[in-house]
Amino acid sequence: MATRIRPSSKRCAVIGGSGFLGRHLVEKLLDKGYTVSVFDIRQSYELPGVTFHQGDLCDKQSLLTALHGVSLVFHCASPAPASDDKALFQRVNIQGTQAVLQACTEVGVQKVVLTSSASVVFEGTDIKDGREDLPYAKKPIDYYTQTKIEQEKLVLKACDKEKGLLTVAIRPHGIFGPRDPQLVPILVDTARRGKMKFIIGDGSNLVDFTFVDNVVHGHILAAESLRPESPICGKAYHITNDEPVRFWDFMSDILVGLGYAAPRYHLPYTLVYGLSLLLWLLSLLLSPLVAFKPTFTPMRVALAGTHHFYSCSRAKQDMGYKPVVSLKDGIRRTVESYPHLRHGA
Numbered sequence: 001m002a003t004r005i006r007p008s009s010k011r012c013a014v015i016g017g018s019g020f021l022g023r024h025l026v027e028k029l030l031d032k033g034y035t036v037s038v039f040d041i042r043q044s045y046e047l048p049g050v051t052f053h054q055g056d057l058c059d060k061q062s063l064l065t066a067l068h069g070v071s072l073v074f075h076c077a078s079p080a081p082a083s084d085d086k087a088l089f090q091r092v093n094i095q096g097t098q099a100v101l102q103a104c105t106e107v108g109v110q111k112v113v114l115t116s117s118a119s120v121v122f123e124g125t126d127i128k129d130g131r132e133d134l135p136y137a138k139k140p141i142d143y144y145t146q147t148k149i150e151q152e153k154l155v156l157k158a159c160d161k162e163k164g165l166l167t168v169a170i171r172p173h174g175i176f177g178p179r180d181p182q183l184v185p186i187l188v189d190t191a192r193r194g195k196m197k198f199i200i201g202d203g204s205n206l207v208d209f210t211f212v213d214n215v216v217h218g219h220i221l222a223a224e225s226l227r228p229e230s231p232i233c234g235k236a237y238h239i240t241n242d243e244p245v246r247f248w249d250f251m252s253d254i255l256v257g258l259g260y261a262a263p264r265y266h267l268p269y270t271l272v273y274g275l276s277l278l279l280w281l282l283s284l285l286l287s288p289l290v291a292f293k294p295t296f297t298p299m300r301v302a303l304a305g306t307h308h309f310y311s312c313s314r315a316k317q318d319m320g321y322k323p324v325v326s327l328k329d330g331i332r333r334t335v336e337s338y339p340h341l342r343h344g345a
């Protein structure tokens with residue numbers, strides 16, 4: 001059992017603070033006068049005022065050291081969805097989150113803000129203006145989503161006013177912005193390989209893409225609203241840009257902004273989805289012999305060809321949430337931040 005020291009309310013830890021969202025969160029917390037410790041499996045930068053603790057969040061002992069004297073923990077670490085590694089997702093997102101919650105209880109952390117995902121309710125079919133009371137996906141579309149569901153349940157169940165641990169889950173969707181290692185780099189790589197010529201379906205499906213600053217804003221609002229009498233304790237909140245956009249318009253804006261052609265030709269959704277399933281099966285069967293990762297995974301095709309946008313009215317009502325950066329400005333700032341990915345660069 002670790003010895004407790006009196007935690008300061010402006011002393012926080014960001015688990016996963018070396019990642020895309022985590023680093024933006026750390027920078028905003030510093031601006032707001034917080035003292036920040038980062039716990040991550042890797043250290044990707046250095047910043048004055050930030051103490052780094054490198055370690056695996058499944059190792060409770062390392063966590064205990066990093067969380068000493070901390071009153072508020074943001075947990076935004078996860079293996080990348082593209083890894084599609086069932087054992088890794090289970091170990092980090094489920095066992096690891098249990099270790100985080102145990103460590104928080106042992107050192108006397110008072111608040112835990114989890115980065116969950118709006119995908120926890122997504123089964124590959126249309127969701128329009130989805131609210132937080134939608135049931136969790138019964139057939140999650142991949143191992144990432146399956147373990148994000150279990151993770152969210154664990155964190156929300158751990159909320160216990162008597163024991164002095166308050167928890168809340170933030171469910172963002174399609175985070176984008178400067179330094180994102182997924183969306184823009186994968187999109188550009190696919191375009192450079194000549195595979196971004198096609199629109200999956202009729203192109204009218206609406207989706208949420210959320211600028212990273214808005215996601216950060218939602219996390220900090222949640223942390224600052226989390227008090228024993230607050231309605232947010234033990235609940236999940238969608239945080240979006242509140243501007244659903246056609247999936248293919250968003251992709252085209254980024255591509256054209258970076259000097260690539262927008263996709264033009266339509267392919268039927270069911271055909272592409274069926275092909276992506278076949279490819280996924282083939283990659284599984286052949287994995288002992290050759291490692292190949294299809295670009296158009298069933299998850300990506302489902303995300304690209306269905307409506308899935310979410311209401312953030314609960315966050316507006318309970319914590320006064322309002323996006324701080326519009327979609328248009330978010331796209332502009334994102335495009336400007338990737339000069340090295342421009343066509344011809």
Ligand SMILES: NC(=O)C1=CN([C@@H]2O[C@H](COP(=O)(O)OP(=O)(O)OC[C@H]3O[C@@H](n4cnc5c(N)ncnc54)[C@H](OP(=O)(O)O)[C@@H]3O)[C@@H](O)[C@H]2O)C=CC1
Pocket residue numbers: 015016017018019020021022039040041042055056057058075076077078079080092096115116117118148171172173174175176181182
């Ligand atoms: N990006 C998006 O569109 C969305 C993301 N989310 C959620 O937001 C959170 C942050 O995502 P994002 O910033 O995009 O992801 P990143 O991969 O950029 O950041 C996650 C960080 O966690 C680290 N990490 C992974 N495993 C461990 C471990 N065992 N112990 C300690 N650190 C670890 C990663 O290291 P390494 O890179 O070496 O693995 C990385 O630094 C995640 O929980 C994700 O599920 C939710 C909705 C949408």
Ligand SMILES: CC(C)CCC[C@@H](C)[C@H]1CC[C@H]2C3=C(CC[C@]12C)[C@@]1(C)CCC(=O)C[C@@H]1CC3
Pocket residue numbers: 081116117118119173174175182183186187190295296300301303304
């Ligand atoms: C090849 C193209 C059809 C698509 C290229 C862009 C995609 C890489 C991204 C479009 C929507 C994104 C998204 C996520 C990852 C990147 C995309 C698939 C998540 C799966 C990340 C983790 C989550 O919790 C949900 C996200 C939904 C949207």
